[in-house]
Amino acid sequence: MRPLDIQHIGNELAIKWDDGVETFIPLEILRRHCPCAGCKGETDIMGNVYKNPTSELSPPAFQLKQILPVGTYAIQPVWADGHATGIYSFDYLRRVASDEPVGSG
Numbered sequence: 001m002r003p004l005d006i007q008h009i010g011n012e013l014a015i016k017w018d019d020g021v022e023t024f025i026p027l028e029i030l031r032r033h034c035p036c037a038g039c040k041g042e043t044d045i046m047g048n049v050y051k052n053p054t055s056e057l058s059p060p061a062f063q064l065k066q067i068l069p070v071g072t073y074a075i076q077p078v079w080a081d082g083h084a085t086g087i088y089s090f091d092y093l094r095r096v097a098s099d100e101p102v103g104s105g
Helices: 025-033 090-097
Strands: 001-011 014-015 022-026 066-071 072-079
Touching: 001 066, 014 025, 014 090, 022 025, 022 090, 025 072, 072 090
Parallel strands: none
Antiparallel strands: 001 014, 014 022, 066 072
């Protein structure tokens, strides 16, 4: 499934999907589900997860500055605190929007 339209509206990311469903993801939820290696960690061949220490997020961490397209399969949000390494595949976005369990992007 693919989004037909993605817009930043207030404190939410609004997505209209090609199956007619519309979803609204609060920006705080979107940021807290960042799939980048720094936020979610990376798993080595032995199954060990390595990630940055958990830190408190400041208010700018939840302010969306820009949404960049990544090919034809994902978006890359740019946050006001400078974080911009999370690439959210469309499938991952749909899972975050539907409260399904989310693994890596």
